[in-house]
Every structure is written in C-alpha cells, then in structure tokens.
Amino acid sequence: xxCSSTAPRQELCLFNHQYKFKxxxxxxxxxxxxNIGILTSSRAxxxxxxxxxxxxxxxxxxxxxxxxxxxxxxxAFGYTVNQIKAxxxxxxxxxxxxxxxxxxxxxxxxxxxxxxxxxxxxxKSHTN
Numbered sequence: 658x659x660c661s662s663t664a665p666r667q668e669l670c671l672f673n674h675q676y677k678f679k680x681x682x683x684x685x686x687x688x689x690x691x692n693i694g695i696l697t698s699s700r701a702x703x704x705x706x707x708x709x710x711x712x713x714x715x716x717x718x719x720x721x722x723x724x725x726x727x728x729x730x731x732x733a734f735g736y737t738v739n740q741i742k743a744x745x746x747x748x749x750x751x752x753x754x755x756x757x758x759x760x761x762x763x764x765x766x767x768x769x770x771x772x773x774x775x776x777x778x779x780x781k782s783h784t785n
Contacts, residue, residue, distance in 0.1 A: 690718040694750075694782065698727030700737050710746060724778075726752040726771070752778060 695710065697703045713721045725741060725748045728734035741748055754771040756763050 692720045692722065694722050694724050696724050696726070697741070698725075698729060699734075700728075700740070703729070703737070703741060707744070714746065722749040723747065724750040724752065726754050726774075728755065731755060750778065750782075 693713065695706060695713075697706060710721065710723070713719045723741060723746055725738045729738040729741070730736065730751055730753050738748055738751065752771075752774050754767060754774050756767045756770055758764075
C-alpha cells in the first residue's frame with residue numbers, strides 16, 4: 658500500500674506499521690500479548706474455528722486457551738474433545754455443563770447450569 662495517498666489510507670498505513678512493530682517487539686521479547694479463551698461446545702463450532710485456532714497457535718502475540726464444554730464432553734455425542742486433542746491443540750479447561758435429557762425442563766436446567774459454571778470459571782480465570 659502506498660502510504661502517501663489519501664488521509665484514511667495514511668492512517669491505515671500508520672496503523673499497520675505500528676501493529677507490525679508491536680508484533681515484532683512482542684515476538685522478540687517472547688511474552689504473549691493476549692491470553693485468549695476460545696469457547697467450543699460442539700463439532701459444529703469447532704470446525705468453523707479450526708483455521709482461527711491454527712493461526713492463533715502460530716502467532717507469538719497470542720496465548721490461546723481452549724475451553725471445551727457441551728457435547729464435546731459427552732460419550733453420547735462421540736466425546737469429541739479427543740478430536741481437538743488429536744488435531745494438536747491443548748484443551749486447557751473442560752466444563753461439563755449438560756444435564757441428560759431432551760425435555761424443556763432438562764434444556765432449561767442445562768442453560769442454568771451453564772451460566773452458573775461459567776460464572777465460577779470467569780471468576781477464577783485469567784483469560785482476557
């Protein structure tokens with residue numbers, strides 16, 4: 658990009674230069690800049706996240722913590738947390754939130770359980 662163009666382009670160019678400098682500085686110092694928690698509850702969202710997970714795991718600015726919950730942790734759904742591990746990712750946290758059953762009451766209890774478990778998790782977590 659030519660940085661001598663219009664003002665918005667100059668701002669973007671300046672931003673890109675600052676970002677590259679910060680990335681290089683962080684990589685040289687060897688300290689992660691952001692600790693990011695990635696929530697995944699099923700094969701459906703994990704498949705969508707895979708390219709992002711690979712990119713984040715290779716970038717020295719980010720320290721990525723995968724938080725698996727939902728159907729990933731249930732044998733009835735294939736215990737797909739093992740697939741995440743087989744793909745080379747560490748699953749730092751597992752939150753077993755689902756209550757067995759498909760009734761409206763079971764689903765409501767699972768929602769409530771999820772809220773309570775994540776409230777406790779975020780209270781203890783150091784993830785940005």
